[in-house]
Amino acid sequence: MPAPTMEMFIDMCVMCVQANWEHIPSYESGASLYLRPVLFGINPQLGIKSAKDVMFAVMASGVGTYSGGKSLTAVSAVMSRNYDRAATYGSGGYKLGANYAQSLHAYNLAHKMGYRELLFLDSATHSHIEEFGSSNFFGIKHGCYITPNSPSVLPSITNKSLRKVAEEFGLKVERRTIFVDELETFEEVNSCGTAVVITPISRIDDKATLESGTITREYKYSETCGPISEKLYNRIVGIQKGLEEDTYGWCMFVNDPK
Template identity: 55%
Template sequence: MDWKSLTFSYTKTNTMLCTYFRNGAWTPVESRTDDTIALSAFAGALHYSIECFEGLKAFRGKDGKVRLFRPEENAMRLRRSAEFLGIEAPSVEMFVEMCKQVVKENLDFLPPYESRASLYLRPTLIGFNPQLGVASSSETMFMVLCSPVGAYTGGNLEPINCVIARNYDRAAPNGTGSHKVGGNYACSLRSLNIAHSQGYKAVLYLDPSTKKMIDEFNSSNFFAIKGNSYITPLSDTILPSITNKSLEDAASYLGMTVERRQIPVEELSTFEEVGECGTAVVITPVSHLDDKPTLESEEVTRYTYVEEGCGPKSQRLYDFITNIQYGEIEDPFGWTVEVEL
């Protein structure tokens, strides 16, 4: 494989794992070479979006070891999403074991250390039984899928342009915004498609209640740097990002002040660096952010952060976190979980 040219797209691997929850228990985990699944056309996942998922990565380290980054956090978040949907989810132990197993079965697709690419894991939980009425599914199917990936947009640390979607929301107040359910992504598609057609790489949403505060991007959290502070939104309509949580700890560790608070839109003009953070995007710096009365409008207020490359504090955080992931430095937090080969 040409590891260097990998982007964030699907490559078929050796196997996927799956198990079903029925009659009060999980069936033995099956490893399948076929990446298609059979399910009733009346499965709740297809009609009522009874679906939640996770995204995490396995890294091949400088020392040859294979590490997962904070898989227990993903397991707990999946359980939280499933609880919201009212469906059965795997235990943390079962989740982590299946993640390890899928990595071991797909080592041929785990990019080498030098490539700075990784194996992305996509644990997915769906409402499986046939049903007609709206109700939480009684049977679920849990799968762990994987695909080798490179940078999400362009190259690593290549800055992207973004736009605020004032007249669209990804989540409702008191809705599903803080859960990793498929429906949230369906809701973001309209605004994302418009933004893409205008040449933007990502959309930034405001809090859906007041439209005055920064929430998050379509597939990542928002952070900003001002002086020695790492600032990130406090909101109950955003996904609690594991990367963001790690960056907050990393920032403190590196002597920065961490502010998790509401961020008014007007504050955008005061930031020195702005970026996206998440498993897929890692840290992706924002070059400029356009604010328009509506996404369709020609009128633009532009906030510019970098012309090229990445701001120094974002770069330092990026280096710190990726060095832990690739086993280049000591992991002072015990974040990584080794996959014994």
């Protein structure tokens, strides 16, 4: 599909913010204006082929905290051994609605069983970590920030930003294969993404199937956010809120349209 240029992308985001200026939550509320860029084909066709004409749009919505609760509240997770988020050599590394649709059934099952997060494994062998249903995985141990390196994992800008900050704090950053058995060696485990930045994981259950009532193995972590993860979180959020110096040039100021 034809893609917008970087300049067009940024200009559209700025225009969207200015058009929704009155809906920007107050600074004190802790809420934010969430932007969602979308690109979809608009050719009048029934055949299965790539669209030549596309529409690029940016939607805005005021949002509170993603979980509706206190930030950095630790949650439980379960592995998905009999449902896959994306196929090996498939489209998992791209921001496509289809990737989320494929995970919804398994995600709903996990939620009904009381889990807040669902951890997907590689579809070929189910032996190593890929990512959570809507966010990336990273773990902390021995002064290292470790996150999966897989072509079927969505490249998260939040994960990338956290890696930069981790290096700033003197942590070694590793992007590599993480086998399931390595979960027991982590000091801190988190999911990370745009909406939450970091969600600490207190427990990961492993079961033969998602529907099974038997837990074959349980990986336990702290019931609160780990000290290193909390430090990373505070640095990212501090930059976002203008409380700390943006030494990376990440922030863009948008002028009041009036």
